[in-house]
Each structure stands twice: as C-alpha cells, then as structure tokens.
Amino acid sequence: MVVKSAEEWRRISNSILQAAGAPGDLAAIVTDHLVDASLMGHDSHGLVRLILYTERIRNGMIVAGARPEIIRDTPVSAQVDAHWGFGQVAGHFGTELVVEKAMRNGLALVGVVGCNHLGCMGVYPALAAEKGVVLLALTGGLSKVMVPYGGKEGRLDTNPIAVGSPAAGHDPLLVDMATSEIATGKLHLAKKTGRMLPPGCLVDREGKPSVDPDDYYDGGALLPFGGHKGYALAVAVAVLAGPLLNAEGFAAPDGRHWGLFLLGIDSGLFRPSGEYRKAVDELFSRIKSSAPAEGFKEVLVPGEPAARTRETRLREGIPMAEEIWEAVRKTAEGAGVSLK
Amino acid sequence: MVVKSAEEWRRISNSILQAAGAPGDLAAIVTDHLVDASLMGHDSHGLVRLILYTERIRNGMIVAGARPEIIRDTPVSAQVDAHWGFGQVAGHFGTELVVEKAMRNGLALVGVVGCNHLGCMGVYPALAAEKGVVLLALTGGLSKVMVPYGGKEGRLDTNPIAVGSPAAGHDPLLVDMATSEIATGKLHLAKKTGRMLPPGCLVDREGKPSVDPDDYYDGGALLPFGGHKGYALAVAVAVLAGPLLNAEGFAAPDGRHWGLFLLGIDSGLFRPSGEYRKAVDELFSRIKSSAPAEGFKEVLVPGEPAARTRETRLREGIPMAEEIWEAVRKTAEGAGVSLK
Numbered sequence: 001m002v003v004k005s006a007e008e009w010r011r012i013s014n015s016i017l018q019a020a021g022a023p024g025d026l027a028a029i030v031t032d033h034l035v036d037a038s039l040m041g042h043d044s045h046g047l048v049r050l051i052l053y054t055e056r057i058r059n060g061m062i063v064a065g066a067r068p069e070i071i072r073d074t075p076v077s078a079q080v081d082a083h084w085g086f087g088q089v090a091g092h093f094g095t096e097l098v099v100e101k102a103m104r105n106g107l108a109l110v111g112v113v114g115c116n117h118l119g120c121m122g123v124y125p126a127l128a129a130e131k132g133v134v135l136l137a138l139t140g141g142l143s144k145v146m147v148p149y150g151g152k153e154g155r156l157d158t159n160p161i162a163v164g165s166p167a168a169g170h171d172p173l174l175v176d177m178a179t180s181e182i183a184t185g186k187l188h189l190a191k192k193t194g195r196m197l198p199p200g201c202l203v204d205r206e207g208k209p210s211v212d213p214d215d216y217y218d219g220g221a222l223l224p225f226g227g228h229k230g231y232a233l234a235v236a237v238a239v240l241a242g243p244l245l246n247a248e249g250f251a252a253p254d255g256r257h258w259g260l261f262l263l264g265i266d267s268g269l270f271r272p273s274g275e276y277r278k279a280v281d282e283l284f285s286r287i288k289s290s291a292p293a294e295g296f297k298e299v300l301v302p303g304e305p306a307a308r309t310r311e312t313r314l315r316e317g318i319p320m321a322e323e324i325w326e327a328v329r330k331t332a333e334g335a336g337v338s339l340k
Numbered sequence: 341m342v343v344k345s346a347e348e349w350r351r352i353s354n355s356i357l358q359a360a361g362a363p364g365d366l367a368a369i370v371t372d373h374l375v376d377a378s379l380m381g382h383d384s385h386g387l388v389r390l391i392l393y394t395e396r397i398r399n400g401m402i403v404a405g406a407r408p409e410i411i412r413d414t415p416v417s418a419q420v421d422a423h424w425g426f427g428q429v430a431g432h433f434g435t436e437l438v439v440e441k442a443m444r445n446g447l448a449l450v451g452v453v454g455c456n457h458l459g460c461m462g463v464y465p466a467l468a469a470e471k472g473v474v475l476l477a478l479t480g481g482l483s484k485v486m487v488p489y490g491g492k493e494g495r496l497d498t499n500p501i502a503v504g505s506p507a508a509g510h511d512p513l514l515v516d517m518a519t520s521e522i523a524t525g526k527l528h529l530a531k532k533t534g535r536m537l538p539p540g541c542l543v544d545r546e547g548k549p550s551v552d553p554d555d556y557y558d559g560g561a562l563l564p565f566g567g568h569k570g571y572a573l574a575v576a577v578a579v580l581a582g583p584l585l586n587a588e589g590f591a592a593p594d595g596r597h598w599g600l601f602l603l604g605i606d607s608g609l610f611r612p613s614g615e616y617r618k619a620v621d622e623l624f625s626r627i628k629s630s631a632p633a634e635g636f637k638e639v640l641v642p643g644e645p646a647a648r649t650r651e652t653r654l655r656e657g658i659p660m661a662e663e664i665w666e667a668v669r670k671t672a673e674g675a676g677v678s679l680k
Contacts, residue, residue, distance in 0.1 A: 072610060076416050077446045079610050106417045109447050111610050134584065142626055151630030151639040163576045165584075173579055175572040207633045226566025232515040232642040235627065236503045239513055243619035244474065244505075246611040263603070270412060270419045270451050271586040279583035286482055287575065290491030293547045299491040302572040 002325040003317040019335035020054045021064040033088040037120035038318045041309035044185025045120035068093040076108045082115035090115040095124045099133045102264030111245030112260040122176030125164025129172040137162040138261040146222040149231035152207020154221035159237035168277035174303030179234035180222040342665040343657040359675035360394045361404040373428040377460035378658045381649035384525025385460035408433040422455035430455040435464045439473045442604030451585030452600040462516030465504025469512040477502040478601040486562045489571035492547020494561035499577040508617035514643030519574035520562040
C-alpha cells in the first residue's frame with residue numbers, strides 16, 4: 001500500500017491533468033473532486049480515475065479545455081451544455097449554479113447535458129450541504145450494464161441517486177448509491193483479485209444468477225438492488241436525468257449522451273435554517289438510539305461512514321494499492337510527468 | 341369475493357363518509373382516491389380504508405370537515421396546513437397546487453403538514469402526469485414500524501417514495517413503493533390469513549430474522565428493502581418529509597405529526613413537452629426490448645402493472661374479499677347507512 005497525504009495527492013493529480021492538457025483551473029476542480037472522493041473512502045471513484053481520464057483525453061472522449069455553458073436560464077432553472085469536458089467540471093459548475101439559485105429563490109433545478117463521467121456523485125450534495133442547501137443529484141440512462149427486473153439483457157446503467165442535507169452539530173446527511181446491487185467499481189475489483197461476489201449481484205449472458213465476475217465480462221449484466229423496487233428507481237432516474245433534460249439532444253458525435261439532474265432546496269425554505277438543522281440532528285439521534293443488531297456495534301446514519309473515513313484519511317493519509325500506484329506512475333510518465 | 345363496479349363503490353364510499361360527518365365535496369375527493377387506488381390494484385390502500393377512516397373520524401384523529409390552508413406562499417413553493425383533515429383532501433389540494441405552480445414557473449415544492457394517512461401515494465403522481473407534470477411525492481418519518489440498518493429496534497416508518505411522469509402513447513411512469521421490504525398492508529394480510537412471509541421482511545423483538553407475521557405484532561419490526569440502500573433512502577425521506585417541511589411544528593395535541601413533500605416539474609421545462617413524452621416512450625421501448633428472464637413473460641416498466649389492473653377492473657369491476665365487505669357493511673351500519 002502506498003500512503004500519501006491529501007496535499008501530496010493533490011500535487012500529483014494536478015501535474016498529471018495539466019500535463020495531459022487540462023487548463024490549470026479545470027485541473028484543480030477535477031483534482032479537488034478526486035481527492036474528496038478518496039478522502040470519503042470511495043476509492044473506485046477517486047484518484048484511480050486519473051488513469052482513465054488521461055486515456056480519455058488522449059482518445060478525444062474528454063475535451064480537456066471545454067467549459068460549461070448555460071444555454072437556458074430562468075430564476076429557478078438552467079440547462080447547461082458541458083461540451084464534453086470533464087464531468088467534474090460540469091458537475092461542480094452545475095452544483096454552484098443550483099445552490100446560488102436555490103438560495104435566492106427557494107429551490108432550483110439545473111440540468112447538465114453533454115457531460116462525461118461525473119466521478120463520485122456524493123461530492124455534489126456534500127458541497128451543497130456546506131452552503132446550507134439540500135441537494136438531490138441523479139445521473140444515468142440506458143446501457144448494457146444492468147438488466148431490468150424480469151429481463152435477461154442489460155438495458156440500464158447503474159443510475160445512481162445522491163442526496164445530501166446540512167445538519168447542525170452532526171455530520172451532514174449523505175446518501176450516495178448506485179441502483180444496481182453493486183457499483184461497477186466493486187465488480188472490477190472482484191475481477192482483478194479473482195474473488196467471487198455475493199449472490200444477487202449479477203446474471204450471466206443467459207440471464208442466470210451468478211457470483212462469478214467473469215460472467216459479467218462475458219456478456220452478463222448487473223442486477224438492480226432490492227429487486228423490482230431498485231429497478232423502478234433506476235427507471236425513474238433514467239427518465240429524470242435523460243429525456244427530461246434532453247440529454248440525447250446533446251449527444252457526442254459517437255452517439256454518447258449523458259445528463260445530470262441537480263435539484264437544490266434552500267434548507268431555510270419553510271423554517272429558519274438553523275432550526276431545520278437542529279431538527280435533522282434530533283432525527284438522527286432518535287434513529288441512532290436503536291440498540292444495534294447482532295454483528296453491529298452501533299447504528300449509523302447515511303453520511304457517517306464517509307465522514308469518519310475522511311477524518312482518518314486527513315490524519316493518516318490516503319492509501320492506494322501498489323499495482324494501482326504503478327499504473328498511475330505509468331500514466332504520469334506517459335503524460336511527461338515524473339513521479340518519484 | 342364481492343365484485344362491484346367503480347360507480348357502485350363510489351356511491352357506497354360517498355354515503356359512508358358523508359354519514360360519518362364529511363362534507364359532500366370532501367367525501368367525493370376521498371372517494372375518488374379510494375376508488376382510484378382500488379382500480380390500480382392497491383387494495384390495501386383502497387376501499388378497505390373506509391373502515392379505518394370512519395373509526396378515526398369517531399375518535400377524533402381525522403377532523404372530517406377540516407380544509408387545507410396555505411400558510412406560506414411564493415411563486416415556486418407553499419406550505420399547507422391540513423388541520424388534521426382527511427389525508428387525501430390534503431394530498432389532492434397539495435398536488436393541484438404544485439401542478440399549477442410548476443406549470444406556471446417550471447418547478448415548485450409544496451409541503452403539506454398536519455395531515456392524516458395519505459392513502460395510496462401513487463395516486464398523486466398519476467394525477468400530476470395527466471396534467472403534464474413530473475411529480476416526486478414523499479411521506480414518512482419516525483415510528484416503531486421499521487428498524488434502521490444495523491439496528492434491532494423500530495425507529496422509522498415505511499417512508500414511501502412515489503414518482504410519476506407523463507408519456508406519449510405509453511402508460512405514464514409510475515413508481516410507488518415503501519422503503520420497507522413489504523408494506524404494512526401485506527403484513528396485515530399475512531397475519532389475517534395465517535401465512536408466513538418470505539425471508540428478509542421482518543425481525544422479531546430480539547432483532548432476529550423472522551418470517552412469522554406474529555413476531556411483528558409481538559414487538560418486532562419490518563426491515564428496509566435492499567439493506568443499507570433502502571435504509572438510506574428511508575432516512576432521506578424522513579428528512580425531506582419531516583424537518584424540511586417543519587412537520588413536527590404542526591403536531592396534533594397527541595403529538596402525532598406528519599408531512600407530505602410534493603415536488604412538481606413542468607415536463608416542458610427544458611424541451612417541448614410533446615417531444616419529452618415521445619422520448620419517454622422511446623426509453624420505455626428500449627428497456628422493454630430485453631428478452632424476459634426465466635419465469636417472466638415480458639419486461640414491464642413501472643406503471644404498467646397498475647395501468648393494466650385499472651383497465652381490467654374498469655371492465656370487470658373491483659373485487660373485495662367477503663370478510664372485508666362484511667366489515668365495510670358493519671362500518672356503514674354504524675354510521676347509519678344500510679347497504680344491501
């Protein structure tokens with residue numbers, strides 16, 4: 001395991017992204033996002049993505065210098081064309097915009113289209129919560145990654161749902177989940193380490209239940225979490241982050257299209273924000289007052305695991321597996337950066 | 341099985357509710373809702389509720405003549421005090437209000453507080469979809485019904501999520517689901533018929549997995565659907581339908597408080613509504629094009645099962661189990677209505 005401080009990782013990420021062609025200010029946004037994701041423990045959506053993003057800049061999927069543009073604008077809504085730049089640049093632009101509009105008018109909806117991989121979806125609600133705004137962030141669409149309930153062919157992506165809210169003294173609420181039973185990151189990891197997955201995660205190319213990650217890569221697909229309920233949510237996400245935003249109207253030349261649905265609500269819309277935050281703390285305390293079930297030490301609320309990991313990693317550094325570090329080094333060298 | 345047409349049920353429901361003290365216009369709203377729920381196949385939230393509601397009018401939980409009042413109002417938001425009248429009256433008032441505001445300003449959020457049982461949550465997005473509005477409806481809070489993930493004591497209610505969207509030629513999108521593995525209606529039914537539940541639905545008073553509905557009534561609790569993910573959604577719903585709306589600030593004298601979060605989005609916000617609806621149809625077609633898995637005849641999208649049941653029941657009538665019909669008759673007699 002290679003362990004480096006958040007600051008060291010920040011320098012590494014910035015130099016790789018800039019060497020790959022990103023302007024300094026955009027490299028900084030992507031870097032902050034990747035470091036944040038890794039600090040929260042979402043390693044599959046953190047610094048490891050430097051490898052993929054550098055490759056995508058080279059093959060033209062990511063336009064490293066593209067800047068988001070507002071193409072429709074009302075006091076409570078905006079449509080943003082990301083012009084196929086970094087997903088994080090688009091996501092942060094959209095989040096700042098929706099936060100500003102929500103603070104001014106009570107609530108707002110921003111739809112970002114033409115965007116690349118958004119990174120760790122939980123980063124956006126976490127940023128909004130810092131500003132006192134409740135945020136619902138949805139992204140996803142159709143692909144071959146996940147089967148519909150009752151189907152055996154992949155038709156949906158992992159269509160994640162992220163929700164955040166400020167609290168008072170407590171860690172903010174933070175929900176960040178794929179609507180598939182497992183995220184693709186876990187699948188890749190299982191494949192890489194040769195481990196089997198728990199039952200209920202995937203089907204093989206014939207649509208039969210499997211625990212072998214190889215079956216996914218051989219034409220299989222992931223399963224929605226929670227059966228027909230997770231499937232229903234995945235379809236709702238596909239509608240809200242797709243047709244509603246007109247994501248397909250801003251497809252890349254190769255046909256790719258992708259949207260990000262960002263709904264912001266001023267936490268002080270119906271009562272003073274400070275009072276609201278205290279009520280959230282109180283609600284969390286009541287949930288956490290349940291005695292733990294067998295095998296658990298305590299009840300956690302959504303957001304606590306990530307907040308604790310962040311605290312530890314800020315203190316002890318962010319770890320990375322040796323072989324991934326080697327790949328990052330190779331990526332850096334390919335871009336002309338030498339990392340010791 | 342007793343089978344009656346929607347029109348017959350409507351007459352029965354109206355006469356019972358009016359005899360129990362509801363003004364004619366409010367009885368009609370509740371009646372339409374109950375008939376709609378039963379038409380869609382949500383029997384546990386349909387006409388059977390006449391029994392409970394009549395009882396609750398008698399014991400003062402439902403104030404049969406109360407009318408919702410707008411207590412905060414902006415172009416894109418409103419807070420509505422339902423004054424502990426019928427939940428359906430509050431829900432329909434809120435839905436009409438949010439639809440009107442969304443059509444005028446692109447999107448809107450209405451928070452209803454001080455409301456009773458809302459009936460079938462799917463009815464609200466279905467109504468909004470008819471008007472061309474995408475609706476997200478959330479309700480719920482804390483109770484002893486459901487354990488938090490990792491806990492063994494009930495701390496959450498079943499905190500349902502409902503989402504709807506218009507389509508063009510296709511049945512509208514309609515998601516309507518409890519965040520518990522099963523709704524309490526299914527639990528009551530299993531208890532009544534002496535049947536065991538599938539694994540994963542509940543825990544006994546010690547927090548141990550159980551399939552026996554009696555264990556629930558003996559101090560046990562339901563489990564969230566999909567493990568920690570369903571739990572995370574249940575907590576988010578509790579925050580959005582509770583503290584955000586200041587639901588606890590409008591508690592009944594006995595301490596009960598309850599809120600309904602209604603977010604409406606004009607389906608024509610980012611593109612012409614007709615174009616949007618066609619894109620939804622297209623998305624549904626692509627999902628449905630998956631070959632069915634073993635044991636399934638076809639892939640359905642959320643909303644199709646309810647739409648099909650409605651079609652059948654409009655043609656063939658709405659069935660009710662004999663013993664429930666007997667209880668409805670007794671309820672009617674208690675209120676001074678004689679049903680043959």
